[in-house]
Amino acid sequence: MKRVSRSIVLIGMMGAGKSSVGACLHRRTGLGLLDTDEIVASKFGMSIPEIFAEHSEKKFREAETKALRSMQTEEGTIIATGGGVVLHKENIEILRSQAVIVWLDADEETLFARASRKQSRPLLQTKNPRKTFSQILGARRPLYANIADFRVDTSVLTDEEAAVAILAKLRRMNPKPKSPIPAKAS
Ligand code: S3P
Numbered sequence: 153m154k155r156v157s158r159s160i161v162l163i164g165m166m167g168a169g170k171s172s173v174g175a176c177l178h179r180r181t182g183l184g185l186l187d188t189d190e191i192v193a194s195k196f197g198m199s200i201p202e203i204f205a206e207h208s209e210k211k212f213r214e215a216e217t218k219a220l221r222s223m224q225t226e227e228g229t230i231i232a233t234g235g236g237v238v239l240h241k242e243n244i245e246i247l248r249s250q251a252v253i254v255w256l257d258a259d260e261e262t263l264f265a266r267a268s269r270k271q272s273r274p275l276l277q278t279k280n281p282r283k284t285f286s287q288i289l290g291a292r293r294p295l296y297a298n299i300a301d302f303r304v305d306t307s308v309l310t311d312e313e314a315a316v317a318i319l320a321k322l323r324r325m326n327p328k329p330k331s332p333i334p335a336k337a338s
Contacts, residue, residue: 159183159229160318161247163296164256165289166235166276167267169306169314173256174232176315187232191219200234204274213240220246235288236275238295248299252325254318255300258307260289301325 160177162170171187178185189200192215196203203212216234220243223231231251237243247253258266264285267273278284297303302321306314 159223159231159251160322161231161233161251161253162256163233163237163247163253163300164235165263165267165292165296166273166285167263167265167269168235168256168258169266169311170232170235170256172311173306173314173318174230176311177230177318180315180319181230184227184229185232186223186229188216188219188223188237189232189234191222192216192234195219199272201272201274201277209274216240217242217246224250235292238292238299244299252322253300255296255303256306256314257293257296257303258305260286262307263289 160183162168162174162177164170171189174185174187177183192203192212193200195215195218196207198206200212203215213236216237217240220233220237223229224246231247233247237247257263264282267285268276268281271277275288276284304314304317304321309317
């Protein structure tokens with residue numbers, strides 16, 4: 153399939169603000185917004201914790217990959233992903249082939265504080281969620297760093313400020329055209 157425009161994919165740890173910054177980018181650019189967690193939840197007709205509990209993390213991951221495959225479009229789109237999207241090679245290949253990949257990061261305490269605001273993270277339902285979070289983050293940071301086109305530290309930014317920072321960076325990468333999204337290198 154020929155791609156006429158690249159998408160903006162937001163990756164990063166739980167609590168990085170992918171969904172909320174994605175919503176700000178959507179409002180500011182008018183591009184469509186897709187959220188892999190929402191797609192998977194609606195396919196199963198249940199919440200993410202229910203999917204993990206009733207079907208397993210493996211089934212969730214398979215559905216996440218299917219959602220990414222189905223998202224390949226010719227239109228540039230904002231795509232908010234789940235924090236574990238970088239765990240599978242096929243996911244990375246799909247994202248890299250059609251998107252500018254933006255890593256939303258923050259300092260660990262900030263990420264953990266944000267991630268634990270909601271009880272909707274099955275991976276943090278452990279005896280020591282703080283320690284679990286630290287282990288997952290330690291394992292994933294190199295993966296995010298490896299796949300991202302650039303990183304935005306949101307520790308002291310609001311969601312709107314993070315969106316503005318992303319768009320400014322994209323414009324610097326692609327100063328001329330109307331679209332803030334750099335064209336795919338041929
Ligand atoms: C996950 C993060 C969640 C969700 C699922 C697994 C992870 O999304 O996809 O609970 O492996 O980090 P958020 O990053 O939006 O919390």
